[in-house]
Amino acid sequence: MVNLLNDIENYWSNRAEGYSEVNRGELSTIQKDKWLNEIERRLEGIPKESINILDIGCGPGFFSIILARAGYKVTAVDYTEAMIEKAKENAGELSSKITFIRMDAQNLLFDDEIFDVVVSRNLTWNLEKPDIAYKEWVRVLKKQGILLNFDANWYHHLFDDEKKREYENDRKMVASSNLEDHYTCTDIEAMEEIARKVPLSKIMRPAWDISVLSQLGVTEVNADCDVWKNLWSEEEKFNYASTPMFLVQAIK
Template identity: 65%
Template structure:
């Protein structure tokens, strides 16, 4: 089976469970924390109703929902049909305000310079060709537009002994705290098989991302390695202690 098919099959099977995670986020502080984080990057003189945002790898729709709720023009993209169905259900009354597209993140069917902002979370690490994806994301941004990408060194512990030790400590802390383990509650064998094949599992990020985006001719690239502290719940901070989330902001020339 081709890698892209494996990835699609995994996330199709995971759609309902992952949707429950998003529902918990929408019901808690994550909803407010993430909206605050995203909006602090947008221009102050924007008009929400005309500000066009592309949410790539929307999954069950978390970013799209909180942005549509704030009045933005939102287009949500995901490769997996089952994820888009969950996203529509989770959006409720906001679903009619969001444009949903089933699409490959590395090959977008949008014209050049369509969007004011591109946002993504927990996607890049899972791509076959993340460099091509970044090229596409910058292509569809308007001049002066903003790319916001949030990710982590997910599954880097498969290739780094020190990280593996830290990962095992995370699992121990989760057990001791009586929390649900966000890793072992999934089909971990299948996910690890995919993670061994995608390129970014082997790379220490976000330096790689910064380099690639600079080579694409961005006006400015900045990295926030502490963003996890602002947006993660306490459960996430315990589960992913050894893989803190980073945020990347790139501004198109």
């Protein structure tokens, strides 16, 4: 499994510049406001100045930046050093207000119950041990802390014929609409090789997430399978029509 973790790190190191460009695009458009509003409406009633947020798998820093701009105390972790460097670069002057640390999402080097909120986006599916990751995320949450995990059934089409047809139809629709194909902007072969090895590519979610978190003793867990409708750009909706993003929310 160590080799797989290295493969994942190498892949995202190579993607750092391209992924950072995507994040910068989001930060320059209304997308940043949509995402911040979605997160903040789930934190209503908690004084902002008292909220300590952990952004897991921060990538080039999108969540960390919008949350720090809004006045939250943010700690951001990612296993890929190149992503941390891009996040600092994108944060600019804000980087001094965000604590960036290279760390494995499946082995958090924090004490128990120190964060009020844990946020993550498009990470869980790409982990070797997502159940262990969830255990760690719940561990570092304070009592009544909130976990917000945005993800999708990325690459499930590699294991499901119907999903494969839907995925191929997405590619045709993107081409006919003269939009940028987000998949061709990646090293598809390398990503698919990793996706075949990680466990969640084979599993339809978020039922799995709800089951795992329930077993970890959270007081409340639910999924919003329509969250993508409010958050994705039109281009994203075309690109990922067959893999709609969901939100798993849990309260410790």
